[in-house]
Amino acid sequence: MTDDGRVIALPDHLNHWVATQRWFAGRGEVPRLVSIGRWALPATEPGVSIRTELIFDAAAPTRTLYQLPLTERRAPLPGGDAALISDSGGSYLYDGPGDPAYGRALLTFILNEDSTVPGPAGARARGELLVDAVPGERPAVVVSSRVLSGEQSNTSIILDGVDAAGRVVRPVICKVFRMLHAGENPDVSVQSALARAGSRFVPEPVGCVVGEWVDPELPGVRLTGHLAFAQEFLPGAPDAWRAALASARAGEDFSEQARALGEAIAAVHADLAAVMPTREATPAVIAAEVERMRERFHGAVRDVPALAGYGSAVEAVFLRAEMAYWPGLQRIHGDLHLGQALEVPGRGWVLVDFEGEPLRPLADRTGPDVPLKDVAGMLRSFSYVAGTVERSAPGNHPPGRHQGAAAWGAACRQGFLDGYAERSGQSLAGQEALLDAFELDKAVYEAVYETLNRPSWLPIPLAAVRSLVAAVSV
Structure with a gap:
């Protein structure tokens, strides 16, 4: 200028x-x-x-x-x-x-x-x-x-x-x-x-x-x-996505690594709560957050017509989350998935890329948020690994291996949740409604992404949407 x-x-x-x-x-x-x-x-x-x-x-x-x-x-x-x-x-x-x-x-x-x-x-x-x-x-x-x-x-x-x-x-x-x-x-x-x-x-x-x-x-x-x-820079440190995908393809157990990752994320959340601003999850804050999830779903239906039939069940998931107990808000990672964790030899898991979702306005990425969003993001990522393996070889797993992709994913999810709960000192029992809503919100985002970029991958997030609303009466 x-x-x-x-x-x-x-x-x-x-x-x-x-x-x-x-x-x-x-x-x-x-x-x-x-x-x-x-x-x-x-x-x-x-x-x-x-x-x-x-x-x-x-x-x-x-x-x-x-x-x-x-x-x-x-x-x-x-x-x-x-x-x-x-x-x-x-x-x-x-x-x-x-x-x-x-x-x-x-x-x-x-x-x-x-x-x-x-x-x-x-x-x-x-x-x-x-x-x-x-x-x-x-x-x-x-x-x-x-x-x-x-x-x-x-x-x-x-x-x-x-x-x-x-x-x-x-x-x-x-x-x-x-x-x-x-x-x-x-x-x-x-x-x-x-x-x-x-x-x-x-x-x-x-x-x-x-x-x-x-x-x-x-x-x-x-x-x-x-x-x-x-x-x-941490050379020679593979990200968790690559490590988990190799493990799932080989039918090898990854639940201990998932548990350690849960512990690492809980430790990071504890440090963030101690050194950066926090705030209470007031009824107004909760209502605004759930309304944003509703708006994202309705916007996604325009891009992914296959989501339209889930409207009533998705609303029930969001309503159940709105009525649940919400923990305090604090700074979080904001875009957490397996690709954002590096396995450093002799050091363990290291988290990177705290920028949040770059396409979101900066104001939405710099305030206190719900730490369970990070947890839900990692749960989706484990499920995505399982879905990727199942997509490449439906119903198959290596001879002599005892677990298929779905069982592998379930074991990792549970190991991750156990590690997070143990390190944080807080049981996640009773938080299912929130986790389901945040996972569903993430799966809806994934459905839009796959529709616009990799249509053949759309069945992975759609399967997650079906699973997450399955227990809700339509």
């Missing part, structure tokens, strides 16, 4: 490239991108310039703000074809996270605490350290970088480095938030609070980048928010 308040249109090659990215909400449409601010990071490599653009789609009805880091080179980046956006006039433009020069500059900026880079129209960014580092634990020199594959809403860069003496130090992973929101990103604030509380169930935070920009909806209003988050 120029000093007189005008936005700057970006070239067509950026419009077409952004349209193909998984983090862009307007997939399928070519945007008309404009920039409201930018800043540069110093590059240590000659012939390379680094800048970050804050952009939105002027053709879209809403002003969703995105972060677009770019590097420009006078010569092509060896092995950088996957990150190449355009090459013309002797200049090569790359998506920043795919260029090692950007990763080095970003981590250096974060580690150089209180560093600030300004941009036009008052846009700026500053680096912040989040915990006190032991000398030698942070890389003085980044020797390699790579982008973590498979992410949808953000881009993470894994950085390997050495200290000033040339000794290898722990790698760092920098998550670059693509879709920006004003205010504290919960991935930064929640995980940092847990680390300060001494939790061993989260990676150690390193630092973050905080940005400042002009509100694209209300020119003249200045906003701040997190742009990137650096933390300890």
